[in-house]
Structure formats: structure tokens, C-alpha cells
Amino acid sequence: MSDIDEDEDGNRRRVLSNGQVMAFIAGFWLRRPLLLLGAVGGMLVAVLFDLMLPTASGRLIDTLTATTRDTAKAWWAWAAFLGVYVGFTITRNIGFRFWNPLAARNMQEMSDEGFKRVQAFSADWHADTFAGATVRRLSRAMWGYDSVSDAVVLWLGPALIVLFGLSLQMMFKWPLIGLLAMTVVAGFLILNLWVVKVYVRPANLRSNALDSRIGGALADAITANPTVKAFGAEPREEARFAGVTAAWSKAVQVTWGRFMDIWLAQNILMVLLLAGMTGMVVDLWSHGRASTGDVVYAITAFLQMSGYLRNIGENVRMMQKGIDDVEDVAGYARMAPQVADVPDAGVLASELGEIVFDHVTFRYKSAAEPLYEDFSLTLAPGERVALVGATGAGKSTFVKLIQRLYDLDAGRILIDGQDIAKVSQQSLRRAIALVPQDPALFHRSIAENIAYARPGATEEEVRLAARRARAEGFIDRLPLGYDTLVGERGVKLSGGERQRVAIARAFLADAPILVFDEATSSLDVETERAVQAAMEELMAGRTTIVIAHRLSTIRGADRILVFENGRIVEEGRHGDLRKKGGLYARLAAMTEGTA
Incomplete structure (x- = not known):
């Protein structure tokens, strides 16, 4: 069964059981049955050779210590002993040659x-989750799979066969010694599988969560480094990060301490096995019921068993840690995307750009009341609409719902007569070009960032988009021009430069619907005028939604929608709304400084 726990992001989540995670990992093994069969087959043959080693060593010693000196028989016994070891080495190597490509793929x-699963999760999920923690989970899972797979297939499986095989061999030869060996092996397995699960795993999950929190804290502080520097807050951030690492250090010491407790118990069992096996076989030898070769057989068998038992201890710990490392990603695979395409979702065929809100009701999950309730509105093809209102009035939500970043509670949104909930999200978003207030660029070249809207664009098309966005001037002044790397989130560029790159990207997208969210807010007056001229060209024949506070940006809108608490309280053109003396007139007066 799964347990409910709180993750490092402060969110409630379901912790998967060991069996659920193992089923997830086994699903990857079964994708390549021939490679799996080759790897397991090689390991099984190697195990058979390993089981023969104590018998071969015992016969060699008996031959060498026989009263009758038979040189030929001795050499044959030596060859058999050597052949067993060589066979083990070769077949295990063959098994690895199948296993390595299986593991890598x-x-x-x-x-x-x-990564694909995380990409499919909703904007809400990403808002609730530290990006750095997610990165740690994804990277840990890959190596967790490697640890679990190696532990189960390469070590634990062969170890169990050898341990029980040798115990059975001894049981047929010396029932009491065989029973002792079988009892110790069973105790060892119970100690490792059950005690590790109930005693070690809870502590390990806690230290894993804090390890992810380290990633989140690092990403949070490093991405906000300009703010840290602006307030001279380096010591505060160092102290905050030190608090996270201190909590991890405390938790991981508990985890490691519990692993050491298990290790101590394992070694006590090993001492019991050593004392019991060798003591009983020496007693048999002293009474003439065991030969020198039998003593060597018992010692060789113990050395083999002790090696495998140590491997079991190490590999059960490695397996449990690996299971815990994979657990988050296995959970992602079981988690349905919060906003998902319907089966057989169609492709949005949008050329005109008509947008219809049809009796829409929408509530954010953290809100007590809906923001939009029975909301209806139609934007005509090619219409330029400006959205104004106080923060939280519903302007940005309007755009997010058109992009289907959230699903509606009721009603529907149509683009050119097609319900956006019934078309693929990718085709929907390709029909909408967005220029946000604070564009986040990739740490790639300027050319790659512009071409992100249309990856197949030619160099000339990228340059033309930059010219139309009035970005070519600053790009040409850079030493590497269009090949300049912009830094993480575009930190090497100014705010105005980032916005012009984003506007160039919108030009290149050539989408029927345009959204400008304070797109000129970071530009100086002269550049703003040039960019607005380019935006006028871009808006021609396209449905355009403008979220802005500057009157210069919205004066020419065909219609201005004034939002308040998710409702449109006024609509009309700039001049008409000013004359009404309502909310828009007050907002305009505050913007102009005349209120």
C-alpha cells in the first residue's frame, strides 16, 4: 500500500510502496526481452560454475593428499578447478555485455x-514545485534505476541461487551443517529485506526529501541572484542554505546510522555461520568422518557464502536507496496530467482568430469563490482588444484560459468555432503568439531564442523577424551577433532587449492570435515608439489581446474591456470610456497622474 507524506515542496503526496516502484522498474527491463534474456542467461550459467567451485577445490585437495600419488589425476583435478573458475569469468562477462546496453537505454x-511527464504537468503543478527539486528527482531516478537493476539482477539473484544451492549441497552431505547454513541465510534475508524496509526506509525517504530541498534552495537563490545582490543579502541566503544543509546532514546521519546497525547485525550472523560451519566440519574430521578435502570444501563454501552474504547486505541497502531515488519518477508515471488532451484530440484549424467565451465558470484551486462565473464574451476575428483593471481582476487569467493552462469548471471556450478542450494543446498554443511582460529566454543563442517560435525558420527569416521587432540594432553591436549566448533566463540582456527578442519570436510565429502582456513596459520612449510601429504591422489582420497600463499602448484598441473581480464592468473605445467617468476614467487619470 502507499502512504501519504509531505514532500520537500510542502505538498501532500502519495509515497509508493517498494513493490510499486519495483513493478515500474521491471517494466523497463521487459522492453528489451532479448537483452534481458542474454544478461540473465549469462549470469545463471556463471552461477552454476560458482556452485561447482567448492566441490572442485575439495576434490583437488583430496587428490593431492591421497595415499596413492596419481600425478595425472591431480592435473585433471587442477584443470577442472581452473576450468570452473574460467567458465565463471567468461559467462559472467558475456552476461554483462548484454546487460550494459540494456541498462544504458x-x-x-x-x-x-x-522529463516528458513533468513537461505535461499543469502550470499549477509547476507553480507549487521547486524547479531545482524536480531536477534532483529526475537525475536521481536514472541512477536509482541503475542501482536497483544491478542489485537485483547482477547480485541478489545470483547470490540467492548460490547461497541456497550451497546450503542444499551441504544438507545432503551433512544435514546439521546444511540446516545451520539455511537458517543463517534465511535470517540474513529477513534482516535485510524486512528490517531495512521498516527501519531504514523512512529515514532514507526523509534524507532524500531534504536532498531535493537542497536543489530547490540552490535554484531559488541562484536564479534570484540579482535580487540577492541588490539587497546585499548574501549572508542571509548563505544562512538560509546552511539551515537546509544542516537539516539534511542531521537526517542523513540517522539514515547512515541505521544502515550501520543493520551491518552490525549482519556481521554477527556471519560470525555464527563461520563458527558453526568450520567447527562442525573440524569435529567431523577429528572423528574420521570428513576428509581434508571436505574441510577445504566447507571453508571454500563459507568464503563463497560470506562474500555473497556481504553482497546481499550491500546490495539490499543499494536497492532500497535506489528504490527511494526512483520513487518520485515512478509516482510521476502514475500521475495523470492535470490538464490533458482528450482521446483522439484534433488539431486546431485557426485562420480567423475568433474567440468565444461561452458561459465560462472558473475557480483557482486555492480560491474559495470562482473568479469567472457564467462569463460570456466574443472577440471578433482581427479585433484589437485591450484588457485593463486592477491586479487580480482577471486579465491574466483570461489569457491563461485561452491557452488552456487550466481547465474550466463549466462552459467552454471556442476558437473559430472549435472547443479548445477538444483539440491538442500543442496545436492550440501554436495558434497563439505571446509576448509576456518579463520574457524568460533560454541559455542559448539569440538566433535560437528567436527561432524557438518556428524551429524550421531560415537564417533570413530570423533576421527579418529581428528587424521587424527593432532588435537588429543591438544584436549587430554584440561581438558574436546572432550567435551570442544570452545566459540563464536571458540575464546577459537588458529588459528591453529581452522583450524585443520575445517580440521578434512573435513575429516569426505568424499566429492568428496575438497576446501582448505589458510588451513595451521595459522599453524607453524612443524604442517603444519604434516597437509599437512594428506591433501595428504585426497586428494587421490578427486577433490581438493587449494587457497594458500605458494608455499609449491601448488608445488605438477597437475595444477596451475593464475587468473587476472577474467581470467586465465597462467596455468601449478609449474616448468613450473617458467621457463616462467610470472605473476606466479613474484608472486613466491615475496613469496620467491627474487623479
């Missing part, structure tokens, strides 16, 4: 699919 696919 599965680790690649686990990472790719985990």
Missing part, C-alpha cells in the same frame, strides 16, 4: 519519459 528512456 533504459536509463535514457527513464530520464526522457520523466
Whole structure:
């Protein structure tokens, strides 16, 4: 069964059981049955050779210590002993040659699919989750898979066969010694599998969560480094980060301490096995019921068993840690995307750009009341609409709902007569070009950032988009021009430069619907005029939504919608709304400084 826990982001989540995580990992093994069969087959043959080693060593010693000196028989016994070891080495190596490509490809696919899953999660999910913590979870899972797979297939499986095989061999030869060996092996397994699960795993999950929190704290502080520097807050951030690492250090010491407790108990069992096996076989030898070769057989068998038992201890710990490392990504695979395409979702065919809100009701999950309730509105094809209102009035939500970043509680939104909930999200968002207030660029070249809207664009098309966005001037002044790397989130560029790159990207997208969210807020007056001229060209024949506080940006709108608490309280053109003396007139007066 799964347990409910709180993760490092402060969110309630379901912790998967060991069995659920193992089923997730086994699913990757079964994707390549031939490679799996080759790897397991090689390991099983190697195990058979390993089981023969104590018998071969015992016969060699008996031959060498026989009263009759038979040199030929001795060499044959030596050859058999050597052949067993060589056979073990060769077949295990063959098994690894099947196993390595299986592991590498599965680790690649686990990472790719985990990333794809995270990409599909909603804007709300990403808002609630530290990006740095998510990165740690995804990268840990890949190596967690490697640890679990190696532990189960390469070590634990062969170890169990050898341990029980040798115990059975001894049981047929010396029932009491065989029973002792079987009892110790069973105790060892119970100690490792059950005690590790109930005693070690809770502590390990806690230290893993704090390890992810380290990633989140690092990402939070590093991405906000300009703010940290602006307030001279380096010591505060260092102290905050030190608090997170101190909590991790305390938790991981508990985890490691519990692993050491298990290790101590394991070694006590090993001492019991050593004392019991060797003591009983020496007693048999002293009474003439065991040969020198039998003593060597018992010692060799113990050395083999002790090695495998140590491997079991190490690999059960490695397996449990790996399971805990994979657990988050296995959970992602079981988690349905919060905003999902319907089965057989169609492709949005949008050329005109008509937008219809049809009796829409929407409530944010953290809000007590709906923001929009039975909201209806139609934007005509090619219409330029400005959204104004106080913060939280519903302007940005309007745009997010058109992009289907959230699902509605009731009603529907149509674009050119098509319900956006029934088309693929990718085709929907390709029909909408967004220029946000604070564009986040990738740490790639300027050319790559512009071409992100249309990856197949030619160099000339990228340059033309930059010229139309009035970005070419500052790009040409850079030493590497369009090949200049912009830094994480575009930190190497000024705010105005980032916005012009984003506007160039919108030009290149050539979408029927445009959204400008304070798109000129970071530009100086002269550049703003040039960019507005370019925006006028871009808006021609396209449905345009403008969120802005500057009157210069919205004066020419065909219609201005004044939002208040998710409702449109006024609408009309700039001049008409000014004359009404209502909310828009007050907002305009405050903007102009005449209120």
C-alpha cells in the first residue's frame, strides 16, 4: 500500500510502496526481452560454475593428499578447478555485455519519459514545485534505476541461487551443517529485506526529501541572484542554505546510522555461520568422518557464502536507496496530467482568430469563490482588444484560459468555432503568439531564442523577424551577433532587449492570435515608439489581446474591456470610456497622474 507524506515542496503526496516502484522498474527491463534474456542467461550459467567451485577445490585437495600419488589425476583435478573458475569469468562477462546496453537505454528512456511527464504537468503543478527539486528527482531516478537493476539482477539473484544451492549441497552431505547454513541465510534475508524496509526506509525517504530541498534552495537563490545582490543579502541566503544543509546532514546521519546497525547485525550472523560451519566440519574430521578435502570444501563454501552474504547486505541497502531515488519518477508515471488532451484530440484549424467565451465558470484551486462565473464574451476575428483593471481582476487569467493552462469548471471556450478542450494543446498554443511582460529566454543563442517560435525558420527569416521587432540594432553591436549566448533566463540582456527578442519570436510565429502582456513596459520612449510601429504591422489582420497600463499602448484598441473581480464592468473605445467617468476614467487619470 502507499502512504501519504509531505514532500520537500510542502505538498501532500502519495509515497509508493517498494513493490510499486519495483513493478515500474521491471517494466523497463521487459522492453528489451532479448537483452534481458542474454544478461540473465549469462549470469545463471556463471552461477552454476560458482556452485561447482567448492566441490572442485575439495576434490583437488583430496587428490593431492591421497595415499596413492596419481600425478595425472591431480592435473585433471587442477584443470577442472581452473576450468570452473574460467567458465565463471567468461559467462559472467558475456552476461554483462548484454546487460550494459540494456541498462544504458533504459536509463535514457527513464530520464526522457520523466522529463516528458513533468513537461505535461499543469502550470499549477509547476507553480507549487521547486524547479531545482524536480531536477534532483529526475537525475536521481536514472541512477536509482541503475542501482536497483544491478542489485537485483547482477547480485541478489545470483547470490540467492548460490547461497541456497550451497546450503542444499551441504544438507545432503551433512544435514546439521546444511540446516545451520539455511537458517543463517534465511535470517540474513529477513534482516535485510524486512528490517531495512521498516527501519531504514523512512529515514532514507526523509534524507532524500531534504536532498531535493537542497536543489530547490540552490535554484531559488541562484536564479534570484540579482535580487540577492541588490539587497546585499548574501549572508542571509548563505544562512538560509546552511539551515537546509544542516537539516539534511542531521537526517542523513540517522539514515547512515541505521544502515550501520543493520551491518552490525549482519556481521554477527556471519560470525555464527563461520563458527558453526568450520567447527562442525573440524569435529567431523577429528572423528574420521570428513576428509581434508571436505574441510577445504566447507571453508571454500563459507568464503563463497560470506562474500555473497556481504553482497546481499550491500546490495539490499543499494536497492532500497535506489528504490527511494526512483520513487518520485515512478509516482510521476502514475500521475495523470492535470490538464490533458482528450482521446483522439484534433488539431486546431485557426485562420480567423475568433474567440468565444461561452458561459465560462472558473475557480483557482486555492480560491474559495470562482473568479469567472457564467462569463460570456466574443472577440471578433482581427479585433484589437485591450484588457485593463486592477491586479487580480482577471486579465491574466483570461489569457491563461485561452491557452488552456487550466481547465474550466463549466462552459467552454471556442476558437473559430472549435472547443479548445477538444483539440491538442500543442496545436492550440501554436495558434497563439505571446509576448509576456518579463520574457524568460533560454541559455542559448539569440538566433535560437528567436527561432524557438518556428524551429524550421531560415537564417533570413530570423533576421527579418529581428528587424521587424527593432532588435537588429543591438544584436549587430554584440561581438558574436546572432550567435551570442544570452545566459540563464536571458540575464546577459537588458529588459528591453529581452522583450524585443520575445517580440521578434512573435513575429516569426505568424499566429492568428496575438497576446501582448505589458510588451513595451521595459522599453524607453524612443524604442517603444519604434516597437509599437512594428506591433501595428504585426497586428494587421490578427486577433490581438493587449494587457497594458500605458494608455499609449491601448488608445488605438477597437475595444477596451475593464475587468473587476472577474467581470467586465465597462467596455468601449478609449474616448468613450473617458467621457463616462467610470472605473476606466479613474484608472486613466491615475496613469496620467491627474487623479
